[in-house]
Amino acid sequence: MKNRLKVLRAERDWTQAKLAEELDVSRQTINAIETGKFDPSLPLAFKAARLFDMLIEDIFQDEVNS
Amino acid sequence: MNKTNAETKTNKAYSRDRVSEAKVIYWCLAWTLATAGATFGPELWGYGTLITSIGIAIQLAIGFGMIWTFKGFLLAMDELQRLIQLEAISLAFGVGVVVGLSYELLEDVKLITFEPEISHLIMLMALTYMFGLFLGNRHYR
Numbered sequence: 001m002k003n004r005l006k007v008l009r010a011e012r013d014w015t016q017a018k019l020a021e022e023l024d025v026s027r028q029t030i031n032a033i034e035t036g037k038f039d040p041s042l043p044l045a046f047k048a049a050r051l052f053d054m055l056i057e058d059i060f061q062d063e064v065n066s
Numbered sequence: 067m068n069k070t071n072a073e074t075k076t077n078k079a080y081s082r083d084r085v086s087e088a089k090v091i092y093w094c095l096a097w098t099l100a101t102a103g104a105t106f107g108p109e110l111w112g113y114g115t116l117i118t119s120i121g122i123a124i125q126l127a128i129g130f131g132m133i134w135t136f137k138g139f140l141l142a143m144d145e146l147q148r149l150i151q152l153e154a155i156s157l158a159f160g161v162g163v164v165v166g167l168s169y170e171l172l173e174d175v176k177l178i179t180f181e182p183e184i185s186h187l188i189m190l191m192a193l194t195y196m197f198g199l200f201l202g203n204r205h206y207r
Contacts, residue, residue, distance in 0.1 A: 025145070028207065031207070038146050041145050044145060
């Protein structure tokens with residue numbers, strides 16, 4: 001699964017630590033999601049969508065459909 | 067230099083994790099001491115039934131306390147950290163069952179002359195668990 005977390009974070013000039021705090025996860029988790037090593041759970045994806053005020057599918061894309 | 071709010075909060079979360087880890091370590095230490103007491107104590111007090119039973123009951127109670135604390139430690143983690151723990155625990159459990167049975171079999175078919183010790187298996191599982199954590203953290207870093 002691809003995601004735009006890194007881009008969205010950069011647009012806001014946020015560090016991984018800042019995003020981790022906002023989503024209440026570790027910085028390691030943010031890094032693993034950004035590098036595509038780990039796919040977040042649905043609740044975490046919803047949390048990210050709420051944080052960036054976007055739809056989940058605008059942040060996370062299934063690679064099969066892209 | 068002033069820290070940002072996020073850095074301060076992350077440091078607080080980091081401190082919470084450290085406190086949670088410390089609790090698990092203290093419980094493990096207490097359980098190890100209780101196990102040593104229950105193992106070697108009876109020799110000191112002449113295998114008295116009541117005091118030996120109390121020693122084992124204490125060891126068991128501390129063991130359950132350790133399990134409960136570890137459960138809390140896992141629940142306090144985020145989903146990636148929990149996945150790393152799950153993979154490490156699965157590896158340790160799998161290796162423990164497979165190697166443990168083969169180890170027991172070695173004695174049954176007389177390929178080894180000594181009695182297999184449960185402590186060897188526990189050491190193997192502990193080392194496998196630590197190796198699993200190392201692999202997981204390296205993979206998801």
